[in-house]
């Protein structure tokens with residue numbers, strides 16, 4: 001494994017701490033979800049802790065069956081929300097999520113470059129191929145995973161070429177000679193590919209700071225796409241072994257594509273339920289998941305693995321041999337299906353135990369339920385094992401987990417020499433340098 005450097009840490013603005021029953025707490029501020037104050041508060045605190053970035057995931061449709069019991073993915077447009085944070089912050093990276101399956105690349109190139117100007121070089125783009133929402137964009141069905149990745153590769157290339165099509169040096173602002181710009185340096189891209197036809201150039205210049213790319217999706221084609229273009233892979237790795245395998249594989253693939261292994265950083269999601277004692281943290285976790293919709297979870301397990309737990313005896317353990325052969329349903333994430341099958345194959349769980357595991361309950365992320373000390377020790381252990389390059393914090397249960405993480409866990413990581421004590425640069429790309 002590559003020797004460890006200083007960690008890179010992102011903070012989810014999802015808001016994960018409102019998931020499950022979290023939004024029902026009197027102090028949840030759930031009413032402020034469709035505004036920018038709560039996101040600004042967390043972005044400012046994250047900046048005070050010198051985090052690399054805040055991160056907003058996104059889905060472009062209503063997940064109707066989840067809406068009655070929680071906010072799910074109903075949200076403001078992530079890029080607009082981050083634009084509202086540009087004036088109240090000055091150093092922290094702002095990572096938005098935009099799907100390559102639904103939007104025209106010219107629009108996306110323009111939005112991201114606009115946000116890069118507004119934030120003075122602090123934008124990152126989380127490239128998702130998305131799993132649902134086709135009906136909102138005139139598509140008869142979700143394209144297959146392979147097609148979505150082929151489209152994503154072309155889309156990303158078009159966006160990057162559009163950014164380069166109007167270099168900043170073309171902007172002369174020469175008052176004396178009356179020359180605003182040099183049109184000779186502003187060149188069309190004349191792209192005609194399998195999925196997109198875009199003439200260009202983009203109608204605004206490049207800001208100057210490189211826009212780092214984040215990719216989420218760890219199937220074979222997802223890994224290959226990431227290895228070609230991504231600075232960061234955001235991945236669900238529930239244990240060190242999963243992270244080590246993914247990090248090793250991404251490094252190898254990056255080198256095959258002519259990049260350095262260090263150019264691609266693995267940042268697992270880290271779900272944090274933090275409290276003063278382990279018992280309180282466990283209570284917070286259990287209270288957050290008190291109303292697990294068992295029927296919905298059964299339906300999801302069935303959709304992902306073919307295993308029908310609706311009539312499964314509660315005292316009968318589930319073994320690897322119970323798994324039907326793999327048959328991917330449309331709309332399934334191969335990454336998450338793989339992780340769920342892996343869990344069932346490795347541990348013979350009772351149905352009630354399976355339902356409470358991250359692979360079923362949340363997005364299969366690495367998870368700490370405990371005290372600040374527990375979180376610091378666990379993060380140090382993963383860092384010393386060299387299985388990741390940092391993580392994206394997803395605090396759960398209540399704002400308490402957010403504050404404990406930023407005010408207590410991060411300073412302890414600094415004390416241990418695992419995280420920066422101050423920013424060395426002011427753009428997102430600069431934060432991602434090895435330190």
Ligand SMILES: Cc1cc2nc3c(=O)[nH]c(=O)nc-3n(C[C@H](O)[C@H](O)[C@H](O)COP(=O)(O)O)c2cc1C
Pocket residue numbers: 056057058059060097099127128129130131132145216217218219220221222223234235236269332333334335336363
């Ligand atoms: C950790 C993780 C986070 C993701 N976040 C989003 C998201 O915010 N919005 C979205 O539309 N899709 C999201 N996806 C879905 C991916 O973009 C992709 O469509 C899906 O994982 C299928 O790719 P795969 O076959 O490589 O797993 C996410 C996937 C993973 C693994």
